[in-house]
Amino acid sequence: MKEGLVNFKGINGGIYICVKGGEYSTILQELERKLMESLDFFKGAKIIGIKGDSISREEKNELLNIMKYKYELNVIEDSQETFLDKPKVFEGIVEGMTKFIHNTIRSGQVIEYDGNIVIIGDVNPGALIRAKGNIVILGSLKGVAHAGIDGNTNALVAAYDLRPMQLRIGNVIGRRPDENMDIIGLPEVARVYDNEVVIEPYLPRK
Amino acid sequence: MGMGKAIVITSGKGGVGKTTTTANIGTGLAIMGYKVVVVDTDIGLRNLDVVMGLENRIVYDIVDVVEGNCRLKQGLIKDKRFDGLYLLPAAQTKDKTAVNPEQMIELVAKLKEEFDFIIIDSPAGIEQGFKNSIAGADEAYIVTTPEISAVRDADRVIGLLEAHGINNPKLIVNRIRYDMVKRGDMMNVEDIVDILAIDLLGIIPDDEAIVISTNKGEPVVAEEKPLSAKAYRNICNRILGKEVELLNLDNNEGKLSKLLKILFSK
Numbered sequence: 001m002k003e004g005l006v007n008f009k010g011i012n013g014g015i016y017i018c019v020k021g022g023e024y025s026t027i028l029q030e031l032e033r034k035l036m037e038s039l040d041f042f043k044g045a046k047i048i049g050i051k052g053d054s055i056s057r058e059e060k061n062e063l064l065n066i067m068k069y070k071y072e073l074n075v076i077e078d079s080q081e082t083f084l085d086k087p088k089v090f091e092g093i094v095e096g097m098t099k100f101i102h103n104t105i106r107s108g109q110v111i112e113y114d115g116n117i118v119i120i121g122d123v124n125p126g127a128l129i130r131a132k133g134n135i136v137i138l139g140s141l142k143g144v145a146h147a148g149i150d151g152n153t154n155a156l157v158a159a160y161d162l163r164p165m166q167l168r169i170g171n172v173i174g175r176r177p178d179e180n181m182d183i184i185g186l187p188e189v190a191r192v193y194d195n196e197v198v199i200e201p202y203l204p205r206k
Numbered sequence: 207m208g209m210g211k212a213i214v215i216t217s218g219k220g221g222v223g224k225t226t227t228t229a230n231i232g233t234g235l236a237i238m239g240y241k242v243v244v245v246d247t248d249i250g251l252r253n254l255d256v257v258m259g260l261e262n263r264i265v266y267d268i269v270d271v272v273e274g275n276c277r278l279k280q281g282l283i284k285d286k287r288f289d290g291l292y293l294l295p296a297a298q299t300k301d302k303t304a305v306n307p308e309q310m311i312e313l314v315a316k317l318k319e320e321f322d323f324i325i326i327d328s329p330a331g332i333e334q335g336f337k338n339s340i341a342g343a344d345e346a347y348i349v350t351t352p353e354i355s356a357v358r359d360a361d362r363v364i365g366l367l368e369a370h371g372i373n374n375p376k377l378i379v380n381r382i383r384y385d386m387v388k389r390g391d392m393m394n395v396e397d398i399v400d401i402l403a404i405d406l407l408g409i410i411p412d413d414e415a416i417v418i419s420t421n422k423g424e425p426v427v428a429e430e431k432p433l434s435a436k437a438y439r440n441i442c443n444r445i446l447g448k449e450v451e452l453l454n455l456d457n458n459e460g461k462l463s464k465l466l467k468i469l470f471s472k
Contacts, residue, residue, distance in 0.1 A: 104403045106365035107358055124361050124401060142401075 006030045014076065015045045017063075019052030024059050031063060035071055047075045053091065089152045090115065090132030098133070105129065105143065112149075125165060131155070137162075144168075153192040158202060162188040167197055174199075210318035213325050213445075214343035216367075218359030220330030222351045223380040223410070226420060227438075228327035229257045231347075233425040234442035236291035240322040243282065243292040245314075247339040248329035249304055252296035259423020260285060260293050269297040272309045278316055288428070292321070302334040307341035314342025323445075332366055340367060346375035347407060352382055352393040361402055376407035378441065383412045408441035409452060410434055 097115030107126025127143035140161030148155030153170035174197030415432035
């Protein structure tokens with residue numbers, strides 16, 4: 001089934017509505033259309049909240065009120081707000097929490113963070129960097145980097161000198177080829193395309 | 207009181223020349239007129255006494271001192287060849303757990319009252335023996351050879367030292383063979399410094415004279431001629447804060463000297 005703007009998801013304790021992008025008015029239209037399709041089903045269910053970053057808190061409350069009073073659904077407000085507001089996958093890879101470290105990361109050291117990581121320095125062989133978001137290294141990466149550790153394959157790893165032992169993005173693993181690589185001497189970025197880690201210069205015209 | 211400086215010589219990997227370096231730096235500084243004690247923390251696998259040629263004089267050892275079986279003065283072996291040089295040997299019949307870091311801190315503090323330099327020879331590895339050896343140290347010198355495995359271990363140890371509050375360790379690259387470096391068959395010093403990102407204290411060439419002197423139990427630094435002896439003397443002078451150029455062993459030397467100067471001017 002193709003996922004639209006508005007999806008209903010069942011969890012322990014009821015159903016919540018997952019909103020993905022779009023204008024408030026189109027979301028409302030979509031929501032009302034879907035509710036009308038199987039109103040009887042929804043009347044028996046517990047609606048526990050709305051999840052999504054594209055609409056504000058007020059708009060969420062308004063949608064909940066529409067469901068509660070216009071369609072007379074069983075809406076339990078704010079019951080699982082904390083659960084719903086906590087994203088399953090770190091969503092701050094475009095704009096979000098970032099840890100900055102100004103140091104050489106050496107063999108045996110592990111840097112882990114629930115967000116993006118920026119290393120101002122080198123990451124030496126035997127070191128491990130784990131981030132829920134992106135990893136950016138203003139130096140050389142020779143250790144292991146794992147971006148998007150909670151499964152986010154949109155995360156990226158970038159470095160001035162990118163030659164990691166192993167590189168993981170989400171659940172995709174890339175490793176260094178056994179034969180010697182040509183060092184192109186340019187800053188590079190690693191991303192996941194078609195379930196494979198692809199490394200390319202991020203300033204291709206230089 | 208308590209004016210001495212405690213320096214731990216460590217590497218992570220075994221067999222890179224920690225003990226030889228400890229013996230030669232200790233002896234070199236003593237020849238230059240300082241009061242020096244070299245301390246062997248490799249309990250169970252002691253070597254420093256052999257390299258120093260003092261094996262047959264051991265009565266008490268570091269464990270006896272720490273446990274109070276003897277006074278500190280009784281545990282120290284005076285080297286008769288060099289004024290002001292003493293050895294505190296490791297115990298051979300115990301293991302690393304016979305001493306703990308708190309005891310080492312106390313011991314080194316006592317030694318600092320008596321000596322200008324306390325040079326601590328660390329065991330290989332990163333376990334209890336290593337932790338003991340760095341516990342009382344003010345500074346650390348990392349010994350490595352131009353091999354990837356040794357450099358990797360050095361990197362790990364630098365990280366551990368930082369975690370223990372010993373920052374800015376200095377690097378000694380041992381057993382460099384300039385002919386091999388020139389042919390591109392051996393890592394060069396710039397590469398090693400680049401990876402480890404710490405200050406370079408000195409470079410010791412691979413030298414037969416070291417093997418001979420080690421077997422005789424006479425640190426090479428006391429000899430006039432060998433290149434390795436000069437290299438160790440240069441290291442001693444740099445420890446004393448003098449600016450000494452690297453030995454001219456190679457045509458490409460200018461570059462290295464510049465590198466050293468840059469590192470030391472920081």
